[in-house]
Amino acid sequence: HRHLLGIEDLSPADITTILDLADTYVDQSRSTAKHSDALAGLTQVNMFFENSTRTQASFEIAGKRLGADVMNMAMQASSIKKGETLIDTAMTLNAMHPDLLVVRHPNSGAVALLAQKVNCAVLNAGDGRHEHPTQALLDALTIRRRKGRLHRLTIAICGDIAHSRVARSNIMLLGKMENRLRLCGPRTLLPAGIDKFGVEVTENMDEALDGADVVMMLRLQKERMDGAFIPSVREYYHRFGLDAAKMRAAKPDAIVMHPGPMNRGVEIDGELADDINHSVIQEQVEMGVAVRMAAMDLLARNIKA
Ligand code: CP
Numbered sequence: 651h652r653h654l655l656g657i658e659d660l661s662p663a664d665i666t667t668i669l670d671l672a673d674t675y676v677d678q679s680r681s682t683a684k685h686s687d688a689l690a691g692l693t694q695v696n697m698f699f700e701n702s703t704r705t706q707a708s709f710e711i712a713g714k715r716l717g718a719d720v721m722n723m724a725m726q727a728s729s730i731k732k733g734e735t736l737i738d739t740a741m742t743l744n745a746m747h748p749d750l751l752v753v754r755h756p757n758s759g760a761v762a763l764l765a766q767k768v769n770c771a772v773l774n775a776g777d778g779r780h781e782h783p784t785q786a787l788l789d790a791l792t793i794r795r796r797k798g799r800l801h802r803l804t805i806a807i808c809g810d811i812a813h814s815r816v817a818r819s820n821i822m823l824l825g826k827m828e829n830r831l832r833l834c835g836p837r838t839l840l841p842a843g844i845d846k847f848g849v850e851v852t853e854n855m856d857e858a859l860d861g862a863d864v865v866m867m868l869r870l871q872k873e874r875m876d877g878a879f880i881p882s883v884r885e886y887y888h889r890f891g892l893d894a895a896k897m898r899a900a901k902p903d904a905i906v907m908h909p910g911p912m913n914r915g916v917e918i919d920g921e922l923a924d925d926i927n928h929s930v931i932q933e934q935v936e937m938g939v940a941v942r943m944a945a946m947d948l949l950a951r952n953i954k955a
Contacts, residue, residue, distance in 0.1 A: 652952060653765045653772045654945050656781035657822040665823060669791050669800075672937070672944035676791075679715065679939055688947040689718035692749040696722045697739075698775065699730070699755045704910055704935055705775045705784070709752045712942035716950075718750070736760060737767055744768040749953055750946055753777075758815075771949040773942075779813050779874055784945060785909050786819035788937040790827070792930050793864055795937075796905050801828045806858040806900075808834040809868030809890060809917050812841045813875060816909045817868055821849060834858035835890060836881060839870075855890060859899040866907040867892050867918050883916055893919035897928065905930045 651659065660668075678684060694713040698706050706722070713720040723743070730739055736755070743751070744767070751772045753761045758778030765772035776782040794800040805824055811817045811833050824831055831849040833840060834857070845851045852858050859865055870880065880886060892906065906918075906928045914920035923929055 651949070653774075654783055654949065655762050655765060655772065655774045657783050657786050657819045657826070658781070660783075660823075660826075662826050665787070665790065665826065668787055668941065668944050668948065669794060671947060672787070672791050672940040673795075675715075675940040675943040675947075676795075676937070679936070679943075684715050685717060686715070687717040688943075689713060689716035689750075689950050692718045692950055692953070693747065694718040694720045694750040694752065694946070695743055695748040696720065696752045696775075697725060697743070697754070698723075699725050699736075699753075699760075700776065702754055702775070704938055705754065705782075708935070708938040709773075709775065709784075709942050712939050712946060713750070715939070716943055716947060718946070721748075736764060740764045740768055744770065750949065771953060773945060773949070776815055779815050779818065779871075781819045782815040782909075783819050784938070784942055785816050786823040787945070788934055788941040789816075789820055789866070789907060789909070790823055791937040791941055792907065792934050793905070796930060796933075797863060800824075802830070803863040804830045804832070804861055805864040805866065806832045806834060806862045807866045807868065808855065808858060808892065810839045810870045811835050811844070811868065812839045813871040814868050820866065821847065825849070832858045832862070835868075836886070838880060855892075855896050856899045859896060859904075862900040862904055864905055864907060865892060865897070865900055866909075867912070868909070869911065869913055869917060887916055891915070891917055891919065892922060894922055894925075897922065904928065907931065907934060909934065 748770050754775035758780035761774040761777040833851050908931050
């Protein structure tokens with residue numbers, strides 16, 4: 651592959667290759683020898699047109715651990731503010747010969763469009779409600795390490811599915827690896843026709859969590875709602891917010907996941923989010939660095955070939 655634009659383009663073998671390499675980068679990142687040189691001599695530019703804490707920081711750390719020259723474009727201070735288009739901005743940076751371009755953009759499809767215009771490898775760091783491939787890969791790595799496998803697991807994905815690129819990429823990845831997927835949320839936050847994709851859909855958290863190995867919670871993405879009806883926060887938390895009582899329906903060793911940023915007391919109880927017996931939320935962040943190291947390493951091998 652020349653780019654990493656979405657899970658849609660990856661085969662189960664591609665996914666396994668990335669996760670196997672990422673496992674080695676978990677070990678490297680935990681050691682005192684954090685640096686290696688897979689990206690030495692290469693220039694990585696991070697362009698985030700939407701806010702980010704985890705994705706931007708981990709792409710920067712990943713690039714630096716692999717020896718790349720990493721530049722973070724401060725998009726708030728860029729000439730986008732003077733009316734320069736996305737494509738002109740990308741072409742301007744392209745003329746400076748970057749090798750890896752990491753892009754987050756509020757519009758679905760914007761990152762794929764940009765990839766057609768530049769000469770370097772492009773990694774999608776989240777485009778609108780379309781895809782967030784490195785998030786799904788880091789979630790998969792977390793699940794595989796915790797559960798010892800990435801197939802035949804019962805996985806509940808709960809909350810605002812309709813506006814979530816995280817849900818979309820995860821549904822594709824976990825479906826490709828032959829897991830049983832249950833989606834749960836208010837009807838207005840479930841995409842129409844999603845049940846055709848081999849997933850079970852319910853508005854009842856007990857049904858969704860019954861015997862689940864993995865419970866993945868999502869944030870209400872108000873920035874993408876366009877006035878969609880949602881219950882009050884109180885009612886939402888009562889029906890769909892994950893707490894210890896609702897977790898009793900899942901397997902005793904079920905893990906709780908959240909891509910972050912989380913809203914405590916809205917989609918998840920704060921104590922449960924911090925409960926190390928279930929919650930793997932911090933581990934997901936750790937896996938994010940390793941997965942991004944692996945993804946950039948594999949693309950760099952193509953660049954150098
Ligand atoms: N999970 C995730 O994409 O978080 P950020 O928006 O902070 O990067």
